[in-house]
Amino acid sequence: MTRVRTAVLISGRGTNLKSLIDACADPKFPAEISLVISNVANAGGLDYAREAGIAFKVISHKDFASREEFDAAIDAALQQSNIQIVCLAGFMRILSDWFARRWDGRVLNIHPSLLPAFKGLNVHQQALDAGVQVAGCTVHFVVPELDSGPIIVQASVPVLPGDKAETLAARILEKEHKLYPAALAMVAEGKVKLENGRVVFA
């Protein structure tokens, strides 16, 4: 079986990266993590790549004059490693329209809310402030607009009395770690794809 060459882009602690690495440890999993890129040199998640012996690169946005030049460097690294699918996992840079179009249908993101509710930052506090009783996470294809791409899968959790942003985040994160590998498997196997801006299930 040829496994789909996947890159994971991170900026921080990388627990979603770890969940993807663990899923790919099963030789029957349809994707493999071939490259990890961080825009932050000391991102904790890089240790997971090191431990697993996965190639990684630090490409700092601070080394580039513009978003487009940074994105071109990311694109070059992906091409060099023959990457087929990109998973954003806590990657804290907004990708340019150019990049989103170039990789259209091949970039996934995980977001800790039931999109289209609560985009952007401080997502768990946004959910608590809105008083929702159900929260969750979403894996979606990346399009130029932030947190707006077509939805691949979602998982929900209850919001419990007394929840703080941290307790809700922890409950959602547990679901994220199952949802992202499941979504990657679906895309790698061709069970779901983006066609004319819509998600199509095979």
Ligand code: GRF
């Ligand atoms: C996750 O909650 C993810 O949904 C969001 O950023 C967080 C990253 O966490 N996009 P980690 O770095 O994967 O631990």
